Every structure is written in structure tokens, then in C-alpha cells.
Amino acid sequence: MDWFLNGIQIIALLFGLGMLYMTYTSYKRKQFNTIDFGFWAAIWVVFLFAAIFPFSLKGIVYEFGIGNLIDFTAIIALIVAFGLLFLMYRRTKNTSKKVEEIVEKLALGKK
Amino acid sequence: MESKVFAVMPAFNEENTIREIAARANKFVDAVLVVDDGSSDGTFEEAKKAKAIVLRNIVNMGKGFSVRLGCKKALQLGAKRIVLIDSDGQHNPEDIPKMLGFLESGEAEIVFGSRPLDKNMPFIKRFGNNVINFSCRMLFGASLEDTQSGFKAFNAEVLQKIIWKSNGYSVESEIFVNAAKKRLRYREIKIKTVYSDAYKGTSIIDGVKIVLNMFWWKVFG
Numbered sequence: 001m002d003w004f005l006n007g008i009q010i011i012a013l014l015f016g017l018g019m020l021y022m023t024y025t026s027y028k029r030k031q032f033n034t035i036d037f038g039f040w041a042a043i044w045v046v047f048l049f050a051a052i053f054p055f056s057l058k059g060i061v062y063e064f065g066i067g068n069l070i071d072f073t074a075i076i077a078l079i080v081a082f083g084l085l086f087l088m089y090r091r092t093k094n095t096s097k098k099v100e101e102i103v104e105k106l107a108l109g110k111k
Numbered sequence: 112m113e114s115k116v117f118a119v120m121p122a123f124n125e126e127n128t129i130r131e132i133a134a135r136a137n138k139f140v141d142a143v144l145v146v147d148d149g150s151s152d153g154t155f156e157e158a159k160k161a162k163a164i165v166l167r168n169i170v171n172m173g174k175g176f177s178v179r180l181g182c183k184k185a186l187q188l189g190a191k192r193i194v195l196i197d198s199d200g201q202h203n204p205e206d207i208p209k210m211l212g213f214l215e216s217g218e219a220e221i222v223f224g225s226r227p228l229d230k231n232m233p234f235i236k237r238f239g240n241n242v243i244n245f246s247c248r249m250l251f252g253a254s255l256e257d258t259q260s261g262f263k264a265f266n267a268e269v270l271q272k273i274i275w276k277s278n279g280y281s282v283e284s285e286i287f288v289n290a291a292k293k294r295l296r297y298r299e300i301k302i303k304t305v306y307s308d309a310y311k312g313t314s315i316i317d318g319v320k321i322v323l324n325m326f327w328w329k330v331f332g
Contacts, residue, residue, distance in 0.1 A: 100176065100278070107146070107166045107180055 005052070008070070012051035020044040116140040116211065117190040119181035120163070121174050121261075122198035126153040133161035135204040136196060139211070144185055145198065146177040154198075164188075174261070175275055175282030182270055190267045197261040199312075201226075203303040210264035213298045220269050220295045223255055223287065224262030224302035231304065239318040246322050247284060250329045253291035255299055259283045259313065259321075262302055269295055280317045281324045288328055 005013065023044060027037035050057050054069045061072045118136040122129050122145055133143045145158040149171035158165045166184060168177060178195060185193050192214055196202050206224060213219040228237050240259050247258050261283060265273065272293040275285040290297055313321070 099170075100172065103168050103170060103172055103176075104180055104183075107168050108184060 009051050009054070013048065016044050016048040016051055020048070115189070115191040116142075116194065117185035117188070117192070118143045118194045118196055118204075118207070119178060119185055120145045120158075120196055120198045121148055121177035121181065122146065122150065122154050122158065123148040123171060123174075123177075124150045124152045124154060125198040126150070126157045128200040129154050129198045130157040130161045132196070132198055132200055132202075132204060133158055133163045136194070136207065137162065139204060139207040140194060142185075142188070144181050144188075146181040148172060148174070148177040173278035173280075175277040175279055175285070178282055179275065186267055186270065192264065193267055193270070194264040195261060201304055202260075202262040203305070206262070206300070206302045207264070209300055210262075213300075214264060214266055218296070219298040221265035221273065221286075221290050221297045222263065223257070223297060223299045224260045225255070225257040225299045226260050226302060226304040228257065235315065236313070239313065239315065243284060243318060243321055243325075246325050247287065250325050251288055251291050253287065255287055257299075258287050260302070269293075277324065279320070280313045281321045284321050284325060285328065288325070 020041065023032065023037060023040045026032040027034075032040070050069065050073070057069055057072070061067075061069055064072065066072045066075065116139075118133075118140040120129070120133060120136070120143060129145065133145060137143050143161065143163040145154075145161075145163045145165045147155045147158060147165060147167045149168045155165055155167055164184070166180060168180070182193055182195075192211060194207055194210065196204065196207070202224065210222040210224065213222045226232065228240055232240070240257060244255065244258050248254055259280075263286065269290075272295065273286050273289040275282050275289065277285045
């Protein structure tokens with residue numbers, strides 16, 4: 001086993017640690033509840049594990065028919081990003097509608 | 112209140128002009144209804160001085176939202192005819208009787224005021240208006256010299272047919288497109304226009320959004 005990390009692993013490690021730290025501070029500031037914190041912390045821990053021990057996931061990556069871990073990570077990230085984009089779009093649309101209703105009610109003096 | 116003709120005026124930071132325009136419009140209608148769209152200046156207070164009914168949005172919501180709100184309120188108050196007129200002094204309230212004339216005679220259900228697209232209109236607005244007018248013609252086969260003018264008048268009963276979803280500047284195009292789709296009888300009249308600030312109103316990005324919206328309406332109705 002090679003204990004030295006290459007460049008991309010170092011970047012991934014720093015990124016993962018940064019995200020884990022932000023997840024923790026969000027939880028402390030009560031911006032995330034316990035479930036949010038648990039979910040995202042688990043994601044970043046798996047991410048850090050994969051960054052430090054990339055070959056540990058070799059079996060899984062090959063099962064998906066993908067050549068290497070970086071490709072696998074990129075594909076998973078893209079899928080997740082699209083999913084999150086959809087959820088954010090839906091939430092923004094919902095919030096927009098509620099703002100319209102509130103402003104209209106206030107302007108018309110309705111209770 | 113037994114008011115029949117309402118002038119609905121959306122206003123955003125128009126403290127310099129709203130009082131005068133509202134007062135002038137008041138001579139030709141039964142009531143003026145100003146919708147202050149989250150202005151940070153004295154628009155609300157100035158509109159009140161002109162004896163207008165004033166609604167206030169606590170945050171800026173856009174022209175389309177404000178006009179829709181004003182029309183809803185006008186209907187609640189018993190409006191039979193509604194005139195839409197901008198608050199920035201661009202439109203001449205003295206043109207209101209000409210518009211109402213077409214409605215009263217039954218010649219039209221909706222009247223559009225058309226600004227001359229000549230050298231008096233700032234170049235970028237002229238260019239943008241031409242592109243939007245052309246797009247409207249191509250996509251909907253409906254012809255109007257000026258689809259972007261905010262000066263209109265219509266019978267209150269057609270409001271449901273032309274009601275728009277746009278909250279922003281696309282409202283003008285959407286009203287015309289809806290009127291065309293519902294085959295309403297319409298007239299277009301030339302109106303006098305005054306440009307005091309070339310950089311207010313629709314920007315280039317707004318123009319792009321309007322054209323994109325037109326494609327959306329064409330495809331999804």
C-alpha cells in the first residue's frame with residue numbers, strides 16, 4: 001500500500017475536510033438539524049475515505065463498468081447535482097408563490 | 112363606491128411624476144388606483160396627495176404583479192372599464208378619452224396605445240421593441256406596432272381572458288398575446304410619448320426574457 005498521497009488526493013482531502021467542517025458549523029449554528037448533519041457528515045466521511053484509500057472502492061467501481069474512481073466520482077457527483085438542482089428549483093418556485101400570496105394579502109389589507 | 116372607470120398605475124420610485132400624472136388621469140376616469148411597488152422614495156405619499164387609491168407592495172414584485180394586483184382591486188371596487196397607464200410621465204393621460212371612446216362604442220374590447228418608434232425613442236428601446244414586435248408577429252400572427260406600451264384600456268369583463276402570469280415586464284406582451292389568442296376585438300391608437308430617462312424600464316436582459324417567454328407561451332400555451 002502506498003502511503004503517500006498524490007496531488008489529486010490532497011485536493012480531495014482538503015475539500016472533504018473543508019466540507020466536513022462547514023457541515024459541523026452549520027449544525028452548531030442550528031442551520032442543520034441532526035438528520036441534515038448526520039446525512040452530510042456521512043457523505044463527507046465516505047468521500048474522505050475514498051480520497052485516502054482510493055483502491056478500497058476498486059471493486060465497486062468496476063462493478064459499475066467504470067474505469068477508475070475519478071470517473072465514478074464525477075458521474076455520481078453529476079447525478080447528485082441534477083437531483084439537488086431539481087429539488088432547489090421546486091423549493092424556489094414554492095417559496096416564490098408564497099411570497100406573492102403574502103405581498104398580495106398585505107397590499108389588499110386581507111387578513 | 113360607484114366607480115366605473117379605473118386608471119391603474121403601477122409605480123416604482125416615481126415620486127417626481129406620480130402626483131401630476133395621477134391628478135391628470137383623475138380628470139378622465141372615476142378613480143385612480145396606484146400600486147406602489149415597494150418604492151424607497153416618496154411615491155406612496157405623493158400618490159396619496161393626488162387623491163388616488165394607493166396599494167403598497169412591501170417589497171418590489173415587478174410591473175406585472177403590480178398591474179395584476181391593481182386590476183383585481185379595481186374589479187373588487189366595481190370597475191367596468193380599466194385603463195393601464197405608466198407613472199413615469201411617458202404617457203399622456205389626455206389620450207384616455209380616445210381609448211375609452213372605442214370601448215364605449217363597442218368597436219373594441221381592448222385598446223392598445225402605440226408609441227411612435229421614431230428618433231424620439233431611445234435607440235436601444237426602439238431596437239428592442241422592433242425585435243419583440245417582430246417575434247410576436249412571427250410566433251402568433253398577431254400584429255401590433257408597439258407590443259410593449261404600458262398604455263392600454265379594456266372592458267373589465269375581458270380581464271379573465273387576458274389575465275397574465277408574468278410578474279415582470281413580459282406583462283405587456285402577454286396581455287397582447289392572450290388577447291390575440293382569445294380573438295378579442297382590439298384597436299391600436301397612436302399616443303404621445305415623453306422619454307425622461309432612457310435607462311428606466313425594460314433593459315436588454317428584460318427584452319431577451321420577453322422574447323424567450325413568447326417562445327414558452329407558443330409551445331406551452
